Amino acid sequence: MSPRIRGLRTCRAWLQARPQASDAALALALLLVGLPQLYLEDLPRGLNGHYADTDPWHLLLVVATTMALAFRRTRPLAALLVIAAGELVITGAGYPPTVPDLVAFLVAIYSVAAHRGLAVGAVGGLVALTVLNAVLLAFPADIGLINYMTNNALVVGVWVLGRNLRLRRAYFTELEDRAARLERARGTDARAARVEERSRIARELHDVVAHHVSVMTVQAGAARRIMDRHPAGAREAMTTIEEVGRTALSEMRRIVGVLRTERDAETAGAELAPQPGLGDLGELLDHVRETGLSVQLWIEGEARTPSPGVDVAAFRLIQEALTNTLKHAGPQARAWVRLHYTDGDLTVEIEDDGRGTATIIADNGDNPGHGLVGMYERVALYGGELRIGPRVGGGFGVRARFPLEA
Incomplete structure (x- = not known):
């Protein structure tokens, strides 16, 4: 991985962990792109007499309105209210509209619909429509019915887009939660299967050990009876006891290993049939x-x-x-x-x-x-x-x- 790509990924991760910082960066980018419009762009002919000249107060209003986007994800409704108030003040003072505050207004509408529930989102949408229509009514020239409907449709469309993205995000979150629950359930099922199988293996090993102990008991009784008159036979029986005892201990260790995990209580009545081989x-x-x-x-x-x-x-x-x-x-x-x-x-x-x-x-x-x-x-x-x-x-x-x- 090249250092450039690594640096981009690091920067992206840093911004994702700090949403307010990334939103502030978005607002600054809008200001850098749109502020030159205040001094370089000529207004359409015939409207110059209707707009006040750009001054420091106009510049301050545009900056304050746009920078409210820094809170568009942490406090989206408050950010929308600040931007809407800024639009009303700019229009009431007779200043011309600019790219930064108009784009900030649309982004704030999208944010309140995408990051808040239906009730808060609906309030934000109604506020946005109210402010938009107030600004259009106060426009110094006749904008026509088509432009009026287009602007309203744009605001509604941005709100619907934000709402749909919120629903889609909630849908994917639910899918991830369901997959996680299924994975946990599958793990629980596998653990239960292992416990059940280990219990069955333990029962089988128990029968094997019981058989060995029975053999040891029989051999020990035989050795005791023939110890005096047939020492060689007694020694052979003791050798058999030793070998069978070692095997029984080995199987017993395996039983302990199998039962190291918790298991359900077994029903009464053990299986008495000998285990197959x-x-x-x-x-x-x-x-x-x-x-x-x-x-x-x-x-x-x-x-x-x-x-x-x-x-x-x-x-x-x-x-x-x-x-x-x-x-x-x-x-x-x-x-x-x-x-x-x-x-x-x-x-x-x-x-x-x-x-x-x-x-x-x-x-x-x-x-x-x-x-x-x-x-x-x-x-x-x-x-x-x-x-x-x-x-x-x-x-x-x-x-x-x-x-x-x-």
Whole structure:
């Protein structure tokens, strides 16, 4: 950005922050342009005998009337009254009209209509019409009906212009306020979706931890019974308790992380069914195929057992992605599920050849977009990575990478 443009922007920002200063600058510009008229312009022939000669009093009246524009936005009605009074004094003293005070009169009419309500604006318009007609009646020559109507129409037109601009400004302000309210509502809705999803994840992790604690209890009881007659078996049971305890503590930390945000009180009656995992993937795909969606499954690499939480999260991710495909991909769509195992990671890919971005903007009235929020929450909880978006060539894809040992 050049220094000149930067300086212009700085000056503009300074004037916008100080409306009275910018209005005073407008008044000074009018005076610089119009004051030479008092001494350089000859009046039309035949009217010289009807106007008083320009003197310091005339100059002072023009300057005072024009400089009242400095208050056209802060006190528009007062500025209009001062300018109107100045016009009446100039006309009554027999001085000729000048460009600065006439333009200031029109600008003041516009300002009172644009910056004040209808009641104040109507009062300003009536005052302006009254002063205009008084000046026209006191004009030293016959101006004719056409000129009389034209001047009145000009004043009314300037007032209507100011009023329309005020209404338009209020309309745009209302649109901005509505957009801000919608943005806040969307943020609240997303936060509620995250809280709901975190609560569901916490319940699932609670079941996982409860299972581990049950295993520890059983192993501890077995070790106590065989400790005397089978020390090796007791040591093996204690080793199992240690491993299961570490896993339970890890899952417990995740529960605490999920519940760091506020959540609504849960209804009584917890779900007692065991949480599904990748071992139940075949049953899920069979159920999806029964709905008419063609689904294929590929497993690449040597299948490894992930941690219980990752197992549940991967299953839920596939379930949510296929649900979105059923809802939004279309009746002729096909889907593919890929599980790729490496030494330390599990990559899950769910793709379809349906309508693509319709899955993202899902707007069926039932918490649109909450499923995607849940996907991000689940994957982030276990330190994974998630990519969601349209496929090249059409369709939609979800790709997540989970560490096998989170």
